[in-house]
Amino acid sequence: MFRRTTRADREFREAQRAGQALLAMHTEWPEAPAPVAASAPAAPAEVPVVPDFLPPEFRAPCRQDVSGFMMRWDLPLVIDGEVHACHCGAYRNWIVFNMRDDSVWLRCEAGHEAEETRLDSAWYNRNSGPVDHFHPTLEDGLRHLGH
Numbered sequence: 076m077f078r079r080t081t082r083a084d085r086e087f088r089e090a091q092r093a094g095q096a097l098l099a100m101h102t103e104w105p106e107a108p109a110p111v112a113a114s115a116p117a118a119p120a121e122v123p124v125v126p127d128f129l130p131p132e133f134r135a136p137c138r139q140d141v142s143g144f145m146m147r148w149d150l151p152l153v154i155d156g157e158v159h160a161c162h163c164g165a166y167r168n169w170i171v172f173n174m175r176d177d178s179v180w181l182r183c184e185a186g187h188e189a190e191e192t193r194l195d196s197a198w199y200n201r202n203s204g205p206v207d208h209f210h211p212t213l214e215d216g217l218r219h220l221g222h
Contacts, residue, residue: 136209143174146203147220152181154193161187170222173199184222 126132148169152159160166165183171194172180179194210216 082152098120101186118162124191135206141173141175141209142205142213144199145170145172145216145220146199147171148202154191159191161185162191170220171199171203182217184221186222 097161115177140194148171149167151167158166159181161181161183163183163185165187168180168184172182173196177196179191179196179199180188181191182188208216208219210219
């Protein structure tokens with residue numbers, strides 16, 4: 076019975092020593108080899124340069140290229156613990172705009188628009204999904220979103 080524990084202890088100590096030796100081996104970095112000055116091969120005179128970015132027709136517009144972003148918000152919009160309502164009484168089915176100047180605007184189904192200063196671009200980015208369409212005009216975007 077006692078031999079079993081001493082044998083297990085001995086095996087554990089040997090494994091521990093092997094692990095420490097492995098760690099010690101990795102702490103000693105070999106010196107970097109001296110750079111060899113080799114003559115560079117002569118480059119051909121005319122090498123076609125291939126651009127590493129997409130052609131313009133495949134690129135998505137960046138944030139500075141668009142006037143803003145818009146998304147639907149069908150549920151009641153709760154801001155600071157209260158349901159936000161338009162002066163016409165609408166409290167759901169909003170279109171939320173995030174403009175280039177980081178302001179957030181709300182538009183109800185009746186077409187009333189107002190800036191909402193309690194919301195910001197960070198709120199918009201947290202609650203919006205990925206951009207799925209780009210529209211040339213505001214009317215096209217509203218038509219796409221069902222307004």
